Amino acid sequence: MFIKVHTSASNFILVNVSHIVYINPSNSNRGCTIILDTGVRLDSIEDYDVLLQQMMH
Numbered sequence: 404m405f406i407k408v409h410t411s412a413s414n415f416i417l418v419n420v421s422h423i424v425y426i427n428p429s430n431s432n433r434g435c436t437i438i439l440d441t442g443v444r445l446d447s448i449e450d451y452d453v454l455l456q457q458m459m460h
Contacts, residue, residue: 406457408437408447408459420458426451 405417418437425438428451435454437445447454 404458406454408445408454409449410445411448419446426454 405430406420407415408418409415418439422439422441423437424440427436429435433450434446434448435451437454438445439445443459
C-alpha cells in the first residue's frame with residue numbers, strides 16, 4: 404500500500420507504508436517527519452493525522 408506524502412504544495416512522493424519506521428508529529432501542529440527503513444527522512448507539509456487517515460483506507 405502506498406500513501407502520498409506532500410513535501411510542498413505542488414510536490415508529493417508515493418511512499419510504501421511497509422518502509423515507514425516512524426512518523427514524528429511536528430511541535431507546531433503543522434506537518435510531520437517520516438523516517439523510512441532506508442534511512443531517508445521526509446518532511447511532510449501534511450499533519451500526522453492526515454497520513455494516518457490515508458493508511459486506514
